[in-house]
Amino acid sequence: MKPIFNIGPSLESRLFVAVICAVSLLIADGLYQFSKPMRVTLNSLVYPIKFIASLPGEFLEESSDLFVTQADLLAEREILISEIMQLREKSQRFEILEEENAQLRSLMDAPLAPEFQKTIAELLAVDNSPYSQQVLINKGALDGVFLSQPVLDDQGIVGQISDIAPTDSRVLLITDIAHAIPVRILRNNVSLIANGSGNTNRLNIKYVAHSADVEIGDLLVSSGLGEVFPAGYPVGIVSDIVRDESKPFAQVNATPLARLDRIRYLLLLDTQAALSDQAQRLDSQ
Amino acid sequence: MINRIHIHLSLLVCTILEIIPMPISFGTYRPDWLLMGLVFWNMFHPQNMNIGIAFLYGLVLDVLLGYTLGMHALAFSLVMYVASIHHLRFKNYSIWQQSGIVGLYTAFHNMVLFWSQHWLNDAFFHLNYFWPIATTMFLWPWCFWLLNRVRRERLRH
Numbered sequence: 001m002k003p004i005f006n007i008g009p010s011l012e013s014r015l016f017v018a019v020i021c022a023v024s025l026l027i028a029d030g031l032y033q034f035s036k037p038m039r040v041t042l043n044s045l046v047y048p049i050k051f052i053a054s055l056p057g058e059f060l061e062e063s064s065d066l067f068v069t070q071a072d073l074l075a076e077r078e079i080l081i082s083e084i085m086q087l088r089e090k091s092q093r094f095e096i097l098e099e100e101n102a103q104l105r106s107l108m109d110a111p112l113a114p115e116f117q118k119t120i121a122e123l124l125a126v127d128n129s130p131y132s133q134q135v136l137i138n139k140g141a142l143d144g145v146f147l148s149q150p151v152l153d154d155q156g157i158v159g160q161i162s163d164i165a166p167t168d169s170r171v172l173l174i175t176d177i178a179h180a181i182p183v184r185i186l187r188n189n190v191s192l193i194a195n196g197s198g199n200t201n202r203l204n205i206k207y208v209a210h211s212a213d214v215e216i217g218d219l220l221v222s223s224g225l226g227e228v229f230p231a232g233y234p235v236g237i238v239s240d241i242v243r244d245e246s247k248p249f250a251q252v253n254a255t256p257l258a259r260l261d262r263i264r265y266l267l268l269l270d271t272q273a274a275l276s277d278q279a280q281r282l283d284s285q
Numbered sequence: 286m287i288n289r290i291h292i293h294l295s296l297l298v299c300t301i302l303e304i305i306p307m308p309i310s311f312g313t314y315r316p317d318w319l320l321m322g323l324v325f326w327n328m329f330h331p332q333n334m335n336i337g338i339a340f341l342y343g344l345v346l347d348v349l350l351g352y353t354l355g356m357h358a359l360a361f362s363l364v365m366y367v368a369s370i371h372h373l374r375f376k377n378y379s380i381w382q383q384s385g386i387v388g389l390y391t392a393f394h395n396m397v398l399f400w401s402q403h404w405l406n407d408a409f410f411h412l413n414y415f416w417p418i419a420t421t422m423f424l425w426p427w428c429f430w431l432l433n434r435v436r437r438e439r440l441r442h
Contacts (some may be wrong), residue, residue: 010337011336011370014336016339018340019359019362019363021340022356022359023355025344025354025355026353026356026359028354029354031405035354042348046345046348046349049300049301050305050349053304054306057306125305125306126306131398131399131402132350132352134351157357162351165426170351177406177407177408177409178406197408266437
């Protein structure tokens, strides 16, 4: 039976309590990051929901894998073989260059660029709203993922790890409005900061002086400042520049090189291990 | 008591629909499933379905989507308050009028989300914010029909 009169506290007092709770949570979490240590626990609590949500996608993928014809597989194999041949040829030249570079760097007494351990992760889910651009990947704390670990695809930098659960983790894309990455122009080493725009195909470059030497088509690579992303990985290409003298800075936009709208496999760079290796080597010297 | 089980099961389905993987270009059109579920059950069971429950589901959604805790909780509690005040009138509206009102609720929900994002992260306004309103309005009649069947099925037993 439905009671005719509402039982319990009035609507207004309920709303009051809820709003006070929500706003204090927002302040505590948004401004002071109080939930950061508990996020792994919170994430493992809601893991069942996430797991059920990932089932239909996995099922579709598996069934589409079942119905691939032999001809398709052979064609794909052909493409992959030719790609491997081209890459091997490139890596032959690359090895010589790397050695030469190391020799030159040691002549100049500059530290060697460390080699990173890489882990391959697969995409689980995408959360793409203008408010937040994140993807979920299938590697988590158990696979040695750590906070702010750099994430790449085969073209360039994708983002960094923002949230870790035991078996999966969340990647904040470089185009998220809350994300910024220090970059430099490959052509002339001008340092800039690329902010996310909330749009998967655009980065906003902030605080560019009108006189700065920036041209359309310039390649932006990570500068290694900020110590999250290692130096020298491609980030984007400058796509348009508006030099409006009435504004304090020039408006510069860039297109990310990583294909953020069609992510499938991602590379996680183990910068922590490489850095501790380097520190040990410096200690022993 | 039995009422609550199917309410929460259907809300769980709504939560799953909110996070189910979709191609990245469809992400901006994702309707607010959970909001539709909450408004529907509030209309028929206002005594079981109140601001507190909306708050809790908002919190779960915040954790699932990796938002700052409290963002969806705040938006859902405010929408739930407005919906609870008007639930008797809302029940008597035709389905098309209802879908208009649900559109307004979604707009309000998105506006609260945008404000809190703007305040915390300096988000700036984007026309894409309007898409969920359109898709939610479009899907409300179907959602209503489906949830109403769940409700009737339950009442018969």
